[in-house]
Amino acid sequence: MTMTRNDADTLRTETSPECAVCARPGRVLYEGLTDYLAGTAGQWRMLRCPDAACGLLWLDPKPLAADLIKAYATYHTHGASRARDPARLWHSAVNSACKQLSRLLELGSALGRQRRELRTMFIGEGGAGKLLEVGCGSGRFLNRMRELGWAVEGVEFDSVAAARIGKRFGIQVGVGSLPELRYAQDNYDVLAMSQVIEHVHDPVALLKECRRVLRPGGRLVLSTPNALSVAHRLYGRSWRGLEPPRHLHIFTPAALEITARRCGFQILKLVTLSAESAGIYRASELIGETQGGRRAGAASASIVRSWLMRYREYRETLSDPHAGHDIFLIATKQAAAPPPSDLTVFAPRA
Numbered sequence: 001m002t003m004t005r006n007d008a009d010t011l012r013t014e015t016s017p018e019c020a021v022c023a024r025p026g027r028v029l030y031e032g033l034t035d036y037l038a039g040t041a042g043q044w045r046m047l048r049c050p051d052a053a054c055g056l057l058w059l060d061p062k063p064l065a066a067d068l069i070k071a072y073a074t075y076h077t078h079g080a081s082r083a084r085d086p087a088r089l090w091h092s093a094v095n096s097a098c099k100q101l102s103r104l105l106e107l108g109s110a111l112g113r114q115r116r117e118l119r120t121m122f123i124g125e126g127g128a129g130k131l132l133e134v135g136c137g138s139g140r141f142l143n144r145m146r147e148l149g150w151a152v153e154g155v156e157f158d159s160v161a162a163a164r165i166g167k168r169f170g171i172q173v174g175v176g177s178l179p180e181l182r183y184a185q186d187n188y189d190v191l192a193m194s195q196v197i198e199h200v201h202d203p204v205a206l207l208k209e210c211r212r213v214l215r216p217g218g219r220l221v222l223s224t225p226n227a228l229s230v231a232h233r234l235y236g237r238s239w240r241g242l243e244p245p246r247h248l249h250i251f252t253p254a255a256l257e258i259t260a261r262r263c264g265f266q267i268l269k270l271v272t273l274s275a276e277s278a279g280i281y282r283a284s285e286l287i288g289e290t291q292g293g294r295r296a297g298a299a300s301a302s303i304v305r306s307w308l309m310r311y312r313e314y315r316e317t318l319s320d321p322h323a324g325h326d327i328f329l330i331a332t333k334q335a336a337a338p339p340p341s342d343l344t345v346f347a348p349r350a
């Protein structure tokens, strides 16, 4: 391992030439990526695993774990203040109108069901138990699940966000990473991670720790950006899902499946979803505008287009199950799968 030391504002890095899933040397996919979201110093290179049966993307070099916190200094869990200028308010109103119209048009459809099920990460109301969310951000998911009868706890590495959840909701949140916190084993019925695994240095160690703290038969539910998504195909290096340098590994459905199996999980459901992808298209257009000097056109039109793109993506998932923006996994710790009636799952063709 070679280390590069830089000045105080720059993240120190380590090389990471091999795929974390299958150990093959990666090939360069993108170079010169920058942190368009939070302005962290540095340029980043993303590699892709050459094995089509894996296809993992990862940063090489990647920030040292000890320095990565610097890349979150202005990140969203800190609740950046929202400017109240008229243009921003107008764009927010356009987005809300699109959202409401979509909900109306999707009533009774599989896409509408996806959106509703994602609010509870497909766990639903079927039986409360102990739930731990890793990377609990704003705490809204935990609060929602508590209202459905679950006994909830959170893990959050951002101490500011963790303190806010404690104050606002009175929910217990451990500060740090899951492996650091050493929870008791066989202790939780559900372990939830929404958009977290792409941020960690060692996804295999994280999933092994998830398995250890779950009770036998307990379930892991997680979502993460999909390297094979329509949005990545269309926007390439401007794709919002790349998010350097905070996204260290970007999975394909196959790479996630291999990783989960290796960590001792049995896969119950592995699908890609489109319900939450409108914002991704809007952000990817803006990134393309910033990076390439291209004009995306009027912001209102771009917002409307993002909702149409979400629907187009969903339509594509009906023929290509890998097209959706987010990979969604449900896996269990036990060797035998529970009966199908025990699951609340998304059936793309329903």
Ligand SMILES: [Zn+2]
Binding pocket: 019, 020, 021, 022, 023, 024, 049, 050, 051, 054, 055, 056
């Ligand atoms: Zn690989």
